[in-house]
Amino acid sequence: MLFGVFSGIFWLTFAYGLYRRTQAGTEEPPSPLTSNQAKAKAKAKRKKQR
Helix, strand or coil, X not given: CHHHHHHHHHHHHHHHHHHHXXXXXXXXXXXXXXXXXXXXXXXXXXXXXX
């Protein structure tokens, strides 16, 4: 029974990952960033480069 639970979880997550991968190209373009979002993104990018 325990093997069945683990197997079910594995196949559900595997199928969901494939579904997300196939749906990645059909998303709408992101909305423009607000000034605060743009600042936070730039700050994170600078921090990542260090």
